[in-house]
Every structure is written in structure tokens, then in C-alpha cells.
Ligand SMILES: Cc1cc2nc3c(=O)[nH]c(=O)nc-3n(C[C@H](O)[C@H](O)[C@H](O)COP(=O)(O)OP(=O)(O)OC[C@H]3O[C@@H](n4cnc5c(N)ncnc54)[C@H](O)[C@@H]3O)c2cc1C
Ligand SMILES: Cc1cc2nc3c(=O)[nH]c(=O)nc-3n(C[C@H](O)[C@H](O)[C@H](O)COP(=O)(O)OP(=O)(O)OC[C@H]3O[C@@H](n4cnc5c(N)ncnc54)[C@H](O)[C@@H]3O)c2cc1C
Ligand code: SF4
């Protein structure tokens with residue numbers, strides 16, 4: 244059992260858990276993820292390691308309540324525990340002193356970008372971060388990102404905070420202003436990552452994205468997480484999750500992410516039909 | 528008593544009924560069946576059957592004990608060399624092993640050795656207090672076992688009984704390896720058989736740590752250099768699914784057999800939404816391949832509600848690598864065999880979902896290096912097999928996670944760990960390996976045999992180390 248030491252609601256339906264997981268904390272690096280399971284009936288849910296503390300033996304996850312499993316997890320409190328947490332999985336972000344790097348996080352994608360930005364900053368890079376969300380109430384980790392960035396740019400779709408528009412608008416402005424960008428790291432909705440790739444492609448700016456296809460084991464055993472990268476089919480859980488954005492087949496990824504939509508809707512319906520809206524199938 | 532040339536039948540669920548449920552297909556012998564079947568054994572002096580068994584179970588001895596009504600003694604005999612009789616009795620390819628060499632097979636049907644082995648295990652499990660906690664000698668040395676499939680579990684059990692402090696590290700959230708995530712419930716009941724065996728191991732002091740991925744959560748070198756493990760047995764299996772490399776394999780609705788079976792067996796997707804993991808089946812499912820894995824996937828698809836489940840295999844029936852019994856059961860349940868058929872592409876619709884398998888018919892040509900007649904394409908025979916799901920079951924290779932993170936561990940071209948077949952010793956001192964990670968995908972009993980040999984070799988290695996230290 245992996246105890247929830249701290250729970251924080253960062254925004255409506257966005258939860259932070261600090262979990263006791265000493266073995267994982269010892270090895271965790273930016274860019275890696277864990278797979279968690281709520282209880283005996285639970286599915287295996289991949290979540291990025293948003294932070295870790297080797298001394299305390301904790302890892303932090305930040306998740307958006309989007310469906311049955313994440314909603315059920317959101318009902319847990321400090322002192323409760325997750326049945327299974329395995330990791331750290333995936334390859335760590337390649338971190339070195341590149342020069343000037345731009346770290347882009349969209350929506351819940353800000354959570355995985357945070358430790359990467361911090362790592363890049365510690366390695367001596369000039370870190371310019373661009374974070375964006377639909378509106379200011381759901382913008383997370385602004386202070387944390389500010390603390391690890393030389394410059395922080397904020398965008399919201401509705402203009403309630405920072406510049407109105409998309410993260411790509413800010414990125415274009417940096418490029419147009421002649422900033423010499425050595426690397427862009429972008430994590431967020433697939434559409435956002437694809438747009439970033441299209442912005443940097445003409446300039447041949449190295450661009451890395453973190454992919455989140457549907458996973459089961461996370462160790463290269465099932466093949467369910469495969470994505471087309473260039474001419475090759477890769478397993479995101481072991482070959483990634485980070486890949487060269489200019490090589491990724493984003494359309495294929497988006498199609499595969501929708502594979503279980505009918506079942507997922509059905510499950511949510513099943514859960515909300517239970518008394519009090521609390522999901523019977525995830526009770527413990 | 529009249530002597531019979533045929534094996535006593537084992538009661539089974541009706542094919543029509545069982546094709547819709549996940550309960551075990553075969554129901555096991557009654558005491559009377561077992562007695563009558565045991566009486567068929569001639570108790571041969573030379574016992575040729577034993578030569579066919581990879582671990583040389585003392586077959587005539589245990590069958591005699593069944594004849595005498597002592598299932599407990601029979602199971603003790605089997606357990607001298609085979610720690611998972613309830614599993615082997617069910618899933619060994621007996622017709623290729625022990626039963627193939629039975630003298631009765633020359634004139635009629637072999638003695639039902641597997642069925643009797645299962646009977647002994649199930650009976651002993653029900654009647655005898657399975658395992659008493661025993662105070663094994665404590666040799667004060669720690670051994671790590673990586674992977675909890677049959678190879679790892681067997682080695683762990685043997686080493687614990689020899690007095691070593693054994694910890695099994697398993698990547699998944701449940702121990703058992705393929706026995707849990709691959710072989711379906713209807714062939715190998717998880718709670719009654721596999722979990723019971725694992726509980727027995729825990730009772731004799733084996734520690735099992737799940738959610739522990741060697742190469743990620745820790746490395747073998749760390750276990751040995753920082754955590755005080757003096758020997759390591761690597762038994763990580765053949766868990767890497769192969770694809771065909773044909774167009775369309777990344778379409779929605781295309782699974783590797785590993786994923787399809789894992790969703791169903793380990794994650795219990797057949798109980799969705801009560802269990803959280805979904806699975807997609809549809810009405811028409813094609814499974815590509817002809818081994819046990821393919822049969823399991825096709826039969827699982829039927830049970831998940833498919834109207835048509837096809838086996839698409841490029842050679843003929845005679846070459847099907849699956850156990851005969853599984854092929855027979857699959858046919859009874861209504862699996863449709865598209866033999867001498869090779870998929871050349873997977874076709875999708877506009878939404879990115881598989882809609883058909885484009886296939887070509889094959890005919891058998893000249894024998895190849897393996898002596899099997901090589902299938903060659905029949906010109907102009909292309910056709911589309913309409914499906915909503917395609918499962919690729921053409922084989923699995925070694926997962927590189929451990930090999931790529933362990934210093935000085937040699938592998939062959941395919942990526943399998945190179946290990947001495949008699950001892951499991953690898954190129955790295957103190958590190959042993961066995962089971963599918965060494966041999967490539969094989970069988971439960973071979974993996975167990977490798978676990979046994981490695982345990983003995985590890986004992987020798989650690990004994991030398993221990994006595995060397997104290998001298
Ligand atoms: C490497 C990786 C890192 C991730 N990191 C984060 C993170 O830090 N924070 C966060 O909020 N989310 C993250 N996700 C996504 C998260 O796993 C899904 O939101 C979650 O599984 C949804 O489960 P659900 O049952 O609540 O919703 P559902 O209604 O079941 O699914 C909603 C959508 O989530 C996706 N999804 C469903 N099951 C899986 C699965 N097993 N694996 C991956 N995606 C799935 C599908 O696209 C689906 O349509 C990550 C995914 C991956 C692969
Ligand atoms: C669907 C299917 C049906 C089969 N049917 C039969 C049959 O009828 N009869 C028969 O004899 N054989 C059958 N086999 C083959 C048989 O199951 C295998 O040969 C046998 O299980 C191999 O045992 P093993 O211990 O080497 O590996 P496995 O059973 O594969 O176990 C390996 C274990 O190691 C774990 N692991 C892997 N990597 C790591 C890591 N880095 N860190 C920690 N743990 C790790 C895995 O999660 C797994 O639990 C079948 C196989 C499949 C897939
Ligand atoms: S272990 Fe397998 S091969 Fe050996 S006797 Fe038993 S069923 Fe036959």
C-alpha cells in the first residue's frame with residue numbers, strides 16, 4: 244500500500260497526491276512516470292511523476308479527474324492509500340546544458356513539465372517557460388514554474404490571465420523576436436503538442452514531446468502503447484514517453500487514445516448511477 | 528476389470544455452455560475415474576514415460592500410489608521434482624512429453640499421466656493440510672529472484688527450503704507470470720491453483736515484492752552491491768510481443784495477444800465495468816498464429832461475446848504448434864480455422880478502426896531447414912476477412928530491460944540471456960538465469976526445470992562462498 248501523505252486540490256478536478264514510495268523516489272528522474280492502481284478491481288493508470296523527494300521517500304502525482312478511475316482516486320483523502328504504485332517507468336528526459344530552452348506546458352501537462360524545467364535549470368540552461376490553460380482557475384503550478392524558470396509566460400484561452408491565446412502564439416513571438424532556442428519541450432493535449440511541432444518544424448528547432456497513449460503494464464510487455472515515430476512503431480512506455488515531435492504520428496496517437504471511449508462512457512454512467520454518485524465498483 | 532486401449536475421459540463442460548463462460552473447461556477425474564485410469568499403468572520397470580518428462584517425474588511410482596488410494600503420497604512423489612503439479616497436470620503438452628513415450632501409446636492411448644497428476648494435486652490440495660510451516664535452516668545468505676513465473680517460483684521455493692532468505696521481485700502487481708496474465712482462467716483457475724501455489728511459497732518464508740521492475744525500480748548491480756544479495760536468479764520470461772510488420776498494425780482494434788490476454792486474465796476485463804479495465808471484442812475476431820497463445824486468445828474472444836473467432840495460420844493443421852487438446856477444445860467450441868492463410872495487411876476504416884484482414888492462401892512447398900514444408904503463396908488468392916478485432920499471436924521475445932541495465936551480462940543475437948543449460952550460470956558471477964528469458968518462449972515444465980537446476984547451482988555457489996569465508 245502506498246499512503247497518501249498530502250492531498251491538495253490545485254484547481255477544480257485537479258488533485259495533487261504526495262505518496263509514500265521510497266523505492267521509487269530513490270530512482271525517479273524528470274520525464275518518468277508511475278502506474279497506479281486504486282484497489283483490487285482498479286485499472287492500471289499511468290501518471291507522470293510531477294515531483295519527488297529522495298530524502299522523504301515521496302513522489303508526487305498530479306491528475307485531472309476525467310473518467311471513472313481518476314474520479315474515484317479524487318475521492319481519496321490524506322491517510323488513505325493506493326493499492327499499487329510501480330515505477331519509475333519510461334526513459335528519463337535527456338538533460339544537459341543546451342543553452343536556451345523553452346518548456347511548454349498545457350493544462351494538466353504543466354505537471355510533467357515542471358520537474359523537467361527544474362532539471363534543465365539546474366543543468367545550467369536558460370529556461371523560458373510557457374504555460375497555458377483554458378482559464379485562470381484551472382491554471383496550475385504557476386508559482387512553482389516561476390521559481391525554476393528565467394522567464395515565465397502565461398496564456399489563457401479566455402484571456403483571464405496572461406496573454407489571451409495559445410502557448411504556440413507565445414512560442415512564435417519568441418522565435419520572431421530572434422531568441423536562439425536550442426530545445427523545446429512541450430507537454431499537454433495532443434493537439435497542442437502537434438501545433439508546437441508545426442511551429443518549430445520550419446526552423447528545425449529540436450522539439451521533444453511526451454506521449455500518453457493508453458497503457459497497461461508500462462514495461463514493454465503488452466504492446467498497447469505503440470505509436471508510430473518516423474518509420475518505426477515504438478512502445479511509448481519503454482522507448483519513450485518522450486519522442487522527437489517532428490517524427491510523431493499525432494493523428495494515429497489521437498485515434499488510439501479513443502479506442503475505449505464507448506466503454507469509458509458506459510463505466511462513468513455505471514458509476515454515477517450508484518447511490519450518492521460514489522462509484523461502487525471502486526469502493527474499498 | 529477389462530483392460531482398455533483408451534484413456535478414461537475427463538468430464539468437461541458442454542462446449543456450447545463453456546464457450547460463454549470463464550469456468551474451467553475440464554473438470555478433473557473423480558476418485559473412481561482416477562483409480563481406473565491408474566490401473567491402466569503397467570508400472571514398467573524402465574518407465575520410458577519418465578524420459579519424456581523434462582524433470583523426470585517418477586511416474587510409475589506416483590500412479591501406483593494413486594492406485595493405492597494415497598493421493599497425498601502421490602503428490603509428495605511428484606513434488607520431489609515438480610513443484611507445480613496442479614499447473615503441469617493441466618498445461619503440459621503431455622502428448623509431446625511423458626505420454627508420448629508411454630508403452631501403451633504404441634497400441635492405443637497412453638496412460639493419462641497429466642490427468643492423474645492433476646488429480647493427485649487437486650485431491651491432496653483439498654484433503655491434506657497443504658504445507659506446514661517448517662523451520663528451514665537459516666544459512667544467512669540472501670538470494671534475489673527476478674520474475675515470478677514458473678521458473679522464478681520454482682527456484683524461490685527450492686532455495687527457501689535450502690535455508691536461503693529469498694526475495695522475489697515481480698514487475699506486475701500480481702505474481703505468477705504467464706500463469707496469471709497469459710493462460711486463461713478457463714484452462715488454469717487462478718485462485719484455486721496458481722494463488723494456492725504462491726501462498727504455499729509465502730508460507731515457507733519466500734518474500735514476494737510486487738510492483739518492482741528490475742532495470743527501473745532497481746538494478747541487479749544495486750541488489751548485489753548495495754542490498755547484500757549474494758546471488759540473483761533472472762527469470763523474466765519472454766514478455767516482448769512480436770508484430771508482423773505489415774501495414775495497419777497500429778489501427779484501433781489490433782492487439783498483441785499479450786495485451787488481449789492480460790486485459791482479460793490479469794485485469795479481469797470480462798468483469799468490466801465492475802473491474803475498471805475495458806476490452807474491445809466486437810463480433811468478428813481474427814487471431815493470427817497457431818500456438819497455445821493463439822488458441823487461448825481465440826477462445827477468450829468467444830467467451831467475451833464474439834460471434835466468429837478465427838484462427839488464421841499460414842501452415843496446415845498438422846503444423847499447428849498448439850497442444851492437440853487445445854486445438855480439439857477450440858474446434859468443439861466453434862473456433863473457425865483459416866489454415867494455409869497468411870495475412871498481408873490489416874485494413875482500416877475512416878475512423879482508424881480495423882475492418883478486415885487482407886489474406887492470401889498458401890500451399891505447402893518443399894521442406895525448409897526445420898524439416899517442415901514451407902508455405903508458399905498461391906498466386907491470385909488474395910481475399911478479405913472481415914473483422915472488428917485482430918489479435919497478433921505470432922510469438923514473443925525477450926524484454927531487454929534487465930539485460931540492458933546489468934553490467935557484464937551476455938546475451939545472444941535475439942537478446943536472450945546466455946546461460947549454462949545445466950546450471951543457469953551466466954557470464955556474470957553470482958547471476959543465474961533460466962526459463963523463457965534464456966530459451967525463448969517454451970513451456971511451463973521446462974521453465975520449472977530450469978528454476979530447479981539453477982536453485983541447485985546457486986546452492987553450490989553460495990555454499991562454496993560461505994565455507995570459503997569461514998575457513
Ligand atoms: C505516460 C503517461 C503519463 C500520464 N500522466 C498524466 C498526469 O500526470 N496527469 C494526468 O491527469 N493524466 C496523465 N496521463 C493520462 C491518464 O493516464 C488518464 O487520464 C487516465 O488513465 C484516465 O483514466 P480514467 O479512468 O479516469 O478515465 P477514462 O474515462 O477511462 O479515460 C479518459 C481518457 O484517458 C485516456 N486513458 C484511459 N485509460 C488510459 C490508460 N490506461 N493509459 C493512458 N491513458 C488512458 C484515454 O484517452 C481515455 O479516452 C498520463 C498518461 C500516460 C500514458
Ligand atoms: C497465452 C500463453 C499460453 C501458454 N500455454 C502453455 C501451455 O499450455 N503449456 C505450457 O507448458 N506452456 C504454455 N505457455 C508457455 C509458458 O507459459 C511459458 O513458457 C512459461 O510461463 C515461462 O516461464 P518463465 O518463468 O520463464 O516466465 P514467465 O511466466 O513469462 O514469467 C516471467 C515473469 O517475470 C516478470 N518480469 C519480467 N521482466 C521483469 C523485470 N524487469 N523485473 C521484474 N519482473 C519482471 C514478468 O512480469 C513475469 O511475471 C503459454 C504461454 C502463453 C503466453
Ligand atoms: S510434469 Fe508434465 S511432462 Fe512431466 S509427468 Fe507431469 S505432465 Fe508429464
Ligand code: SF4
Nearest residue numbers: 568569571576629630
Ligand atoms: S510407460 Fe506408461 S504404462 Fe509404463 S509406467 Fe509409464 S505410464 Fe505406466
Ligand code: FES
Nearest residue numbers: 461463465466480
Ligand atoms: S504499456 Fe504495455 S508495452 Fe507499453
Ligand SMILES: [Mg+2]
Nearest residue numbers: 286310311312
Ligand atoms: Mg478508465
